[in-house]
Amino acid sequence: MSDYLVKATAFDGQVRAYAIESTQFVNEACRRHDTWPTASAALGRTMTITAMMGAMLKGDDKLTVKVEGDGPIGAIVADGNAKGEIRGYLKNPHVDFDSNEYGKLDVRRAVGTNGTIGVVKDIGLKNNFTGQVPIVSGEISEDFTYYFVTSEQVPSAVGAGVLVDTDYSILASGGFIVQMMPGATEETISIVEERINQMTTVSTQIQQGKKPEDILESFFEGHEWHIVEQQDVEFSCSCSKERTENAIASLGNEEIQSMIEEDGGAEATCHFCNEVYHLSAEELSELKS
The missing domain is CATH 3.90.1280.10 (HSP33 redox switch-like)
Known part of the structure; x- marks a missing residue:
C-alpha cells in the first residue's frame, strides 16, 4: 500500500491533527541519495514533516523547508505541496554515528544545535510567506514544534521517526502534527499532552503495522474525533x-x-x-x- 496521510479534527474542533506513513517515499529519497543511517533519519524526519505541512496548503500551493545546522550533515532541503508530492536532499548524505544515550540514531549530532529552520510558502500571492526560527535541539521534531509556536503562533506537537535497517533501507517512517486551535480548553490541552507523552515512538508503531488512523486514535481514544481527508503522498520530482x-x-x-x-x-x-x-x-x- 502506498504512503498516505490523514487529516482530522477532535474535541469539537479544538484540535487539528495530521498523521502520516512515509516509509516508501523516505526510502526512495534515501536510496537515490545513498544516505547512511543517521543522515537517513535526518532527511526522513524533515521530509515527513514537510509532507504534512504541504497537506495544510490548498490547490497549487507549495512550500520549501530548509534545515541548516552546524553539524556535518549540512543543509537539508525538502519541497512539498498540497497534492501530496514530496522531494528532498541533503548536502552530505554520508554521515553516521553510534547511537545516542537513548539507543537511537544521533540526529542531533548530525544536524547540529546551532543554525536555522526556514520555511517558504508559495500560496499564489505576489509575495511568498517566509518564516525562520533558530534550531533549538537538532532533533528536528522539537525544532518544528518551536517553529509552529514561534513563527505561525499555533501551539503544536510535532513528531517524526525513521527506523533504518542493517542494509540501510528504511524499515518504517511516519509522523504526526497535533495543533491546538483558538479556544482550546486547558482540559483538552492536558489530555492531548498526556497522550502524546505516553505514546510509543511513531516509527515503532508504523513498524508494528499501525496506520495513521491508529496513531490519531491513540491521541483521541474515548473522545470524539473525525477524519476530514485521506491523501496519498509520494516522492515526486519536477525535473526533466x-x-x-x-x-x-x-x-x-x-x-x-x-x-x-x-x-x-x-x-x-x-x-x-x-x-x-x-x-x-x-x-x-x-x-x-
Missing part, C-alpha cells in the same frame, strides 16, 4: 530533460559553444532526485538560437 535543456539554452550561445568545444557535451544532476541528464554535442548545438 526538457527543463535541463531550457536552463542550458538560457546561458546563451557563447556558453553553449564552450561546452561543445571543451566537454563535447553536457551533464546535469538534479539536487532533489539525483537524476542525471546527458546532452550530446549535437543536442547542445540544437539549443543555440
